[in-house]
Amino acid sequence: MKRRESLKYIAASALASATLAAGCKPGEKKEEAAKEAFKPGVHRYEDELQELKALENMPKFFNEHEIATITILGDIIIPKDAVSGSASEAKVPDFIEFTVKDQPKFQVPMRGGLKWLDMFCLKKFNKSFKDCSEQQRIEVVDLIAYPERAKGKSELTQGVAFFSTIRDLTATGFYTSEMGVKDLGYAGNKPNQWNGVPDDVLKQYGMAYTPRELEVCLSFDA
């Protein structure tokens, strides 16, 4: 066997591989593939696409009761305020559903934690967390949201661990959403539009650019 005739030379570029992975044969559709590769948007490699597809095709991990509880807890952790919306408005429950499939290490702590919460509420109020009144929910959350306060209370420590986990997942889901990124005021991801540190910020820290830095490093062509 000698050298293959078919050469996927564009596939040598990692940048183009995602679009080629869709099944373009070499020689044909080369132009479309090149055009596709220049489209802005999320880039995924073939193996990533396959993984995503596999995740999408998985059956739902959380049942309706669990996802309803996650939604209520999420909106307690990240409620709507003057600056931005709530966790559920940023689709955090979907993010958590995705994350427990993407990182199965979260499955037992999340499922078990939700169950712990329901059992705790059942003993205390004779109702699941979801069916508790708002006031009762906050009463329970206050018991498990502050690790220092709950330290040494053996009836609460597992609940504290669960709440820390769902606070982490809710926060990271929210702040990596468009809504959360805007809330934080992240101002980057604007290629070729960097004009240096603003003057008032430099002044605040007692710093300044030299004329040469301004001329050589900080001019950009709009």
Next chain:
Amino acid sequence: MAKADFSSPNVLIYPALKTGKLEVIADAMAREVITDDNGKATGVSYVSKEDMLEYQVDGRVVILAASACETARLLLNSKSQRHPNGLANSSNVVGKYLQDSNGTAMGGYLPELFGRKRYNEDGVGGMHVYTPWWLDNKKLDFPRGYHIEYWGGFGQPAYGFGMGMQGINGKYAVNGKKKEAGGYGASLKEDQRYFYGANVGMAGRGEAVAFEHNKCEIDPNTVDKYGIPVLRFDVTQSDHEIKQAKHMKETFREMMHNMGAVITWGDDGTPENKYGLDKPGYIIHEAGTARMGDNAKTSALNKWSQAHDCNNLFCVDGSQFTSQADKNITWTILALSMRASEYIIDEMKKQNL
């Protein structure tokens, strides 16, 4: 398409393709370098990842740029009557002297930056603003040196952002209010905004001493899914590396302290954990597995990256290094590759190759 100042596709591969003289065979896993009865390299055999069939490419010259460990693997797997110990390995050094940069890191918060004004700070965190090695080794208990790289700033929030708030928000007053660690609700949102962009960290990247006993070799019992024997590794970090990591930690702590930062992670160095020294291979600057040298008994390649045992075989990746500086090896790999390329052209013109 994003155009970084340097990337292999933009700077090397696309321009080379434009000459019309390059064919790229992607999704190919090289199996071995083929040699003839005289011991000369005649080509490379490979398996296609797509159809799992075996193919071969022939060449007047074979150049390996497979990365240090994969190059060693290819050489060691290319056994023949003329090269019974693996190709280019009469010296028995292939796979040995494997080295990586030393690494350890530390990070925390700079309270002076809490709640600061937002602006575009992209590029502050990831670029190599760095401190080159600045000390005299005569006064130190380890040889060679390291540089420090820094990061921080208003980075783009990614997975992991906002986690672990209970470890931070109880320690500092937020907008003048002392809070209990943990929490939820509008107060938590306030905390996330307040602490954003105040993180600062630094990592050391140092030179490891190359030892013959640090090696990769063919695992006699294991193959990959293509049936190609895999490597196994045996690398032990010496006291030189551990003492350097200790020095890094001490330096980082002093710098964090002097800039008024609060250390939240990485300040956990003990003799038992080698002062947080990253495991060999973690910094992904592997090198040294087919070292160059004038003496064919103690090196695999000559100063032109050319195999002592096989004059039409070249290794132009990290494998050819005898040692590496503390700074990343890529630029040196590029320079050596260019040098080897010019030599190959020259030798071809002289009909030596």
